[in-house]
Amino acid sequence: MAELTASHLPAPAHDDHGHMSEEEHNNNMKLGVWLYLASEIVIFSIMIVGYIIFRINEKDIVAQAHEELGVGLVTANTFVLLASSFFMVMGLRAMQGGNRAGMLRWIGLTALGGIVFLGGQYIEYSELAHLGIVLGFDTASEWSTFGMRFYAPTFFHGAHVFVGVLWALEVMRRGAKGRYDKNPIGIEMFGLYWHFVDVVWIMLFTLIYLV
Amino acid sequence: MAEAMQHEGEHHSNTVQLLRREITVEGGVYTVVFAGLAILTVIEVLSAEFLNGAIHDAPDAAAALQAIKAVLLLGIAIIKSSLVIWFYMHLKSEKPLIAVVILLPLLIAGLSIMYLLAIPPSGYGL
Numbered sequence: 616m617a618e619l620t621a622s623h624l625p626a627p628a629h630d631d632h633g634h635m636s637e638e639e640h641n642n643n644m645k646l647g648v649w650l651y652l653a654s655e656i657v658i659f660s661i662m663i664v665g666y667i668i669f670r671i672n673e674k675d676i677v678a679q680a681h682e683e684l685g686v687g688l689v690t691a692n693t694f695v696l697l698a699s700s701f702f703m704v705m706g707l708r709a710m711q712g713g714n715r716a717g718m719l720r721w722i723g724l725t726a727l728g729g730i731v732f733l734g735g736q737y738i739e740y741s742e743l744a745h746l747g748i749v750l751g752f753d754t755a756s757e758w759s760t761f762g763m764r765f766y767a768p769t770f771f772h773g774a775h776v777f778v779g780v781l782w783a784l785e786v787m788r789r790g791a792k793g794r795y796d797k798n799p800i801g802i803e804m805f806g807l808y809w810h811f812v813d814v815v816w817i818m819l820f821t822l823i824y825l826v
Numbered sequence: 827m828a829e830a831m832q833h834e835g836e837h838h839s840n841t842v843q844l845l846r847r848e849i850t851v852e853g854g855v856y857t858v859v860f861a862g863l864a865i866l867t868v869i870e871v872l873s874a875e876f877l878n879g880a881i882h883d884a885p886d887a888a889a890a891l892q893a894i895k896a897v898l899l900l901g902i903a904i905i906k907s908s909l910v911i912w913f914y915m916h917l918k919s920e921k922p923l924i925a926v927v928i929l930l931p932l933l934i935a936g937l938s939i940m941y942l943l944a945i946p947p948s949g950y951g952l
Contacts, residue, residue, distance in 0.1 A: 642921075646923070653928060653930070656932060656935060657934070663939075664935075667943070668942060681878075686871055690871050693867060698860070749851065810911070810914045810915045812906045813910055813914075825876075826896050
């Protein structure tokens with residue numbers, strides 16, 4: 616009968632003190648973010664469904680809204696957000712390669728992309744307010760039913776971008792102190808959030824501004 | 827672990843296999859994906875503008891053209907989203923459990939959309 620030695624046993628998931636290994640810890644952290652994002656999918660889906668049903672039933676108002684909205688500014692904003700997603704993943708890549716300065720530069724650009732996006736959204740909202748497309752329910756306005764359907768998903772998304780910018784700045788603060796030198800999981804978690812915000816915008820851009 | 831290291835290597839390589847050709851670019855697969863996203867966005871916007879013009883010029887075919895536009899643009903948006911999730915969010919190298927975590931709410935949301943769309947706008951007249 617073969618003798619069973621420690622080398623034949625599978626590696627323990629936990630060390631002798633019951634602590635998780637770094638890999639296990641990282642996987643748990645990432646699973647937590649993915650579960651959070653799954654709940655976000657449900658919230659955004661409700662808003663998107665509300666818009667789709669409105670879109671189907673109120674074709675004329677939406678066609679008129681498309682003419683008023685235009686696609687120039689929002690297309691530029693879309694490029695900015697796509698670029699910020701690229702900057703984000705390059706920041707993670709830099710940190711995984713041990714390049715802390717590179718990470719700070721890329722994450723800084725990510726935050727800047729988010730700020731530019733929010734600036735673009737502010738300009739768009741200002742122009743729409745001038746046209747009378749507002750959030751309130753005014754039965755005298757032809758836009759009374761459109762405002763909420765438009766602003767709810769786009770503003771909620773904008774709020775996510777704002778939180779993302781704050782998170783990026785916090786990642787930079789911690790990164791500058793060397794927090795991610797050995798384990799960049801904190802950057803990866805922020806990256807998952809930021810890319811998710813990008814994915815939501817890809818869908819909103821198509822559904823609200825183009826279709 | 828070896829698989830994870832292999833994926834890590836892919837993410838840090840500047841050489842990418844694209845259409846059976848090897849190309850070297852700073853940022854590797856991430857830069858190629860970004861270029862793809864940008865090109866698809868341009869195609870998306872130009873298609874929407876072209877089809878809007880066609881709908882305006884041919885009101886008789888508006889319903890069919892509108893349906894083509896919706897399918898085409900949503901298809902492009904789904905491809906773009908998949909590229910971000912697959913490469914930037916690294917779903918490519920994650921465990922299948924993560925795919926289930928993200929696909930399950932999408933499935934439920936999809937079924938809910940189907941259910942809500944089946945309800946007539948004026949209700950059932952009860």
